[in-house]
Amino acid sequence: MLAVRDTRDRVAFGRLFDHFAPRLKAVVLRSGSAEGQAEEIVQEVMLTVWRKAAQFDPERAQVSSWIYQIARNRQIDVVRKENRPVPEELGYEAEAEPDASRVIAVEEESGKLRAALGALTPEQRSVIEKAYFGEMTHQDIRDDTGLPLGTIKSRIRLGLERLRHELKGLRDE
Amino acid sequence: MTQIVHHVPERLLVAYAAGTLPQAFSLVVAAHVSMCDQCRAALEAHHAVGGALLEDEPKSDLSERLKADLMSRLDDAVPDEPVYRREGPFPAPVVAAMQGRGPRWTKLGGGVKQSILSADATGSVRLLSIPGGQAVPDHTHGGLELTLVLQGAFADETGRFGAGDLEVANDDLEHKPIAEAGPDCICLAATDAPLRFRALVPRLLQPLFRI
Ligand SMILES: [Zn+2]
Ligand SMILES: [Zn+2]
Numbered sequence: 001m002l003a004v005r006d007t008r009d010r011v012a013f014g015r016l017f018d019h020f021a022p023r024l025k026a027v028v029l030r031s032g033s034a035e036g037q038a039e040e041i042v043q044e045v046m047l048t049v050w051r052k053a054a055q056f057d058p059e060r061a062q063v064s065s066w067i068y069q070i071a072r073n074r075q076i077d078v079v080r081k082e083n084r085p086v087p088e089e090l091g092y093e094a095e096a097e098p099d100a101s102r103v104i105a106v107e108e109e110s111g112k113l114r115a116a117l118g119a120l121t122p123e124q125r126s127v128i129e130k131a132y133f134g135e136m137t138h139q140d141i142r143d144d145t146g147l148p149l150g151t152i153k154s155r156i157r158l159g160l161e162r163l164r165h166e167l168k169g170l171r172d173e
Numbered sequence: 174m175t176q177i178v179h180h181v182p183e184r185l186l187v188a189y190a191a192g193t194l195p196q197a198f199s200l201v202v203a204a205h206v207s208m209c210d211q212c213r214a215a216l217e218a219h220h221a222v223g224g225a226l227l228e229d230e231p232k233s234d235l236s237e238r239l240k241a242d243l244m245s246r247l248d249d250a251v252p253d254e255p256v257y258r259r260e261g262p263f264p265a266p267v268v269a270a271m272q273g274r275g276p277r278w279t280k281l282g283g284g285v286k287q288s289i290l291s292a293d294a295t296g297s298v299r300l301l302s303i304p305g306g307q308a309v310p311d312h313t314h315g316g317l318e319l320t321l322v323l324q325g326a327f328a329d330e331t332g333r334f335g336a337g338d339l340e341v342a343n344d345d346l347e348h349k350p351i352a353e354a355g356p357d358c359i360c361l362a363a364t365d366a367p368l369r370f371r372a373l374v375p376r377l378l379q380p381l382f383r384i
Contacts, residue, residue: 010247016260017240022232029233030286039236043243051251060219064224072192084192086215087199088207088258088265112223132223134191 002098003064016063017046024071031134033079044074059102062110072134121163177337181205181212185319185341190307197291197298197363200270201319201339204361207264208337224287262336262359263322267300276300283307303327303352303360316366320341320350325358327351 003012021042028038046072056066076084120128130136181189188194189202206212211285257269263276267290276288284304291298296316303309305325319341326335329348334340342348352358 023230026233065220068223069220076192085203085266
């Protein structure tokens with residue numbers, strides 16, 4: 001991803017496509033898009049990844065989180081034909097030389113998060129997937145169908161501490 | 174900025190991250206996150222969960238031309254998207270919802286003003302401006318109501334809400350918010366159903382004002 005961001009490396013982008021595009025399509029199909037529209041959305045997502053690569057910051061997020069976020073936005077933009085409201089940008093420039101220890105911290109955290117997800121029962125896992133892949137209806141959300149968030153919460157909490165620290169730094173500048 | 178004490182509930186933040194919240198509620202969540210580092214960090218943590226699930230997802234087959242099509246589009250001109258910034262009490266997503274033009278207030282009586290940003294079958298979102306010390310009429314909710322304070326403060330039966338605070342009201346809450354003395358209290362309020370006022374007169378006025 002950094003090769004895509006920093007040197008506009010098309011071969012590296014092709015590898016990113018090979019890894020994420022088939023998974024993205026699977027996710028987009030789950031939330032109800034038809035075959036043709038799903039591929040249109042995948043293409044839009046990957047094009048956005050290419051165009052907004054400069055905004056990717058490995059000190060804050062894994063590539064997969066960043067792409068997940070773009071995918072959810074683009075799918076809504078395409079399906080609802082309206083722009084989804086997004087939070088204000090914090091107005092920072094990602095650094096050319098990311099701090100290696102912070103990048104490693106993000107990776108470690110993400111590994112632990114995946115392990116925590118892997119430890120869920122199949123039922124819990126299925127509810128979590130539904131919630132994060134947009135398969136829940138508005139009514140489900142209002143009824144609060146009991147997301148088993150508790151099990152992954154300790155992992156999220158650790159990430160929160162680090163992110164809060166990072167954001168504080170950005171605000172103070 | 175004063176300390177924010179009322180945040181976005183976890184399930185709403187997950188729904189926002191996943192894109193399942195109706196547009197009106199999404200705007201309120203995006204506005205709160207713009208004002209609140211704690212919820213911004215929480216949102217990014219939810220993106221990490223989404224990303225981890227994405228990594229584990231089995232691959233679907235792509236049509237043969239998809240990759241080549243995409244690679245040929247990399248040099249296409251990038252369409253210009255307007256960039257909105259915070260203006261006064263209004264965070265960027267609210268400015269974007271007004272297309273940068275600022276609120277168009279209509280009077281509701283008693284110095285209370287509103288500016289409807291959008292209203293459709295899935296819900297409505299509007300700005301409300303209440304003079305300091307003034308009350309909003311008694312009402313119950315036919316659905317879910319999210320109210321984000323952008324300026325000033327109000328208090329009701331459930332507590333005090335200052336700038337950045339988010340109140341989540343459900344069907345069963347009947348409340349009477351009163352703006353704190355001081356500058357006008359400006360709120361961003363979204364519902365998925367029309368509000369029902371207790372007193373007869375405001376109810377008759379409802380279709381007129383769409384509140
Ligand atoms: Zn918050
Ligand atoms: Zn209310």
